[in-house]
Ligand SMILES: Nc1ncnc2c1ncn2[C@@H]1O[C@H](COP(=O)(O)OP(=O)(O)OP(=O)(O)O)[C@@H](O)[C@H]1O
């Protein structure tokens with residue numbers, strides 16, 4: 001089932017010379033986990049802002065084309081209406097916490113109260129997302145005294161408790177250490193069990209290789225590739241376009257190890273299997 005349909009989307013910020021997005025057309029299936037990659041200024045954040053309606057309702061530039069999310073056209077809907085369907089998490093968890101509440105629990109309740117969720121339902125949802133985001137141990141702590149990974153998981157829980165169908169995350173782990181990054185990716189992938197559609201911008205290709213089922217590669221506002229993760233990371237021209245490749249893919253390339261689909265493996269487990277099949281279990285001994 002299609003969740004999002006984008007037709008000929010272009011956008012130019014006011015006063016900008018060039019379009020930040022240029023004729024983007026694509027479809028996203030319900031339950032997909034899309035990893036968005038691309039060099040600086042590729043248009044990744046602009047794409048996220050478009051999905052949540054900040055473009056064109058907050059940023060008043062030149063908007064062309066359309067974004068359909070189920071039966072909602074973002075051009076004809078308010079940011080408030082769109083935010084019921086699409087949640088957004090930014091780079092910096094610090095800026096996403098209200099600052100009005102002294103505990104993680106109350107912070108979660110705050111967002112739900114503001115959205116008029118009834119008390120019993122509120123408690124059910126808070127318990128659920130504290131659990132899912134692994135925040136039970138810190139539920140009485142001050143949100144600003146959490147680790148970066150915990151704070152970002154709180155930001156995610158606050159958005160998820162509002163039950164969006166689509167979840168957009170713009171470089172949510174760029175300020176986190178490897179452990180915090182892994183925590184956030186794990187937490188987000190757990191959400192997929194609810195058939196949530198996830199769109200996540202990240203430069204962490206090894207992590208995207210593990211978690212995303214599709215990759216959208218943007219450059220200069222246009223689509224370079226939009227395909228299954230293995231198909232995109234298996235391309236030989238990624239470096240030429242300013243992107244790296246996942247570490248396991250790089251090793252496989254070096255050793256010219258391709259699978260039956262004529263693609264390089266993208267994950268640790270797959271590469272290991274192929275190495276053992278080719279060189280035997282005693283490789284390196
Ligand atoms: N508020 C703005 N006003 C004018 N131009 C902008 C604005 N925000 C972004 N741009 C321009 O739009 C283009 C796309 O920027 P965008 O932030 O979407 O890229 P990005 O892929 O997210 O980059 P990064 O990797 O640096 O986060 C860039 O040329 C940028 O300078």
Ligand SMILES: [Mg+2]
Pocket residue numbers: 044045046
């Ligand atoms: Mg950006």
